Amino acid sequence: MAGIVWCSEYSINEKSLDKQHQELFKIVDEIDDFVKKVQNNFEKEDRDNFKSIIFKLFNYIKFHFKNEEEFMEKINFPFLEEHRRVHKELTNKTKNLLLVNDIDISSVIEQLSILTKSWILNHVCTEDILINNYLTRLIYTGESHYTLEQYINLKKMIANQDIEKEYQFFYICNCDLKIHRVPQSIHEELLKEKRYFRCPSCKEVLCLKEKITNKEETFEYFKKRFGNVKINKNF
Known part of the structure; x- marks a missing residue:
């Protein structure tokens, strides 16, 4: 299975946000590698690595979501409030993982995988695409942006x-x-x-x-x- 890699298909045609999405993909790929490494053999030193990698994700999504919301305000994006709610939810989910003290590794690894792939990447690759659709005036959300x-x-x-x-x-x-x-x-x-x-x-x-x-x-x-x-x- 290939690593998690951003490609031009996920572009929203806004250079700075595309670069941030690329960086977010790199962090998620790093987390994916970590999950695969520890899921069957969680060592004591992995606890600190776990906290470090989640902290890195937490800081970056706060930074990125703030920039993205400012851009959506600037272009009068009609789904801004929906995006804000999702961003807040994702930020809180990440923060909750940071607050875990007694790590039940099987449960936390599952939560981490769901957070990074089913929530964060899915949000970037499906919901953020609406920004590009709006900029090109293809705002009807029934039609997929992808083939x-x-x-x-x-x-x-x-x-x-x-x-x-x-x-x-x-x-x-x-x-x-x-x-x-x-x-x-x-x-x-x-x-x-x-x-x-x-x-x-x-x-x-x-x-x-x-x-x-x-x-x-x-x-x-x-x-x-x-x-x-x-x-x-x-x-």
Whole structure:
């Protein structure tokens, strides 16, 4: 599994905040390495390292959230108050970990992983993207800023699991004989949050057709629907 790395897909097109997000990704990657190192063998000296790394995260998110909120005020961002509430919650969650004295390592490591990946990285990669959408006047939040492929890669990084092994759902667009395989967890997320993706080729919204479990079932579907046609197997 590759490390946690910021890339241009997560840019909000504001140079100073992008740099801060990159630094935040580095800190989270450092924490991820620490978690992997100690989760099965927590030594006495790891207690001080634990406090140090959480303190580093705590100070940086306070600094970053303050700058981000000032920028959102400057551009009259309509979701500023929602962002402030999330920032406060994340700051408090980090502070609570700092206040832990008697470390139950299994519980704390789990809390740390949830905080850094499911909360902080997810916030940067999904909610902060709305800032860029607002700046480009694409404020409707139903449409994903990412392509399906980019979003799958993002979820794999945050969840630290191969979601492509999940049951797959069959989505189509306006491209001839093209399918988009959507993992079950993302499919359920789209339905719950009423969000959607567009095909990067035809620019049309991806529409649900049916569930599939493997390519053989897909070929059978095309055969029944289109007869003996040449099918591109590189989907």
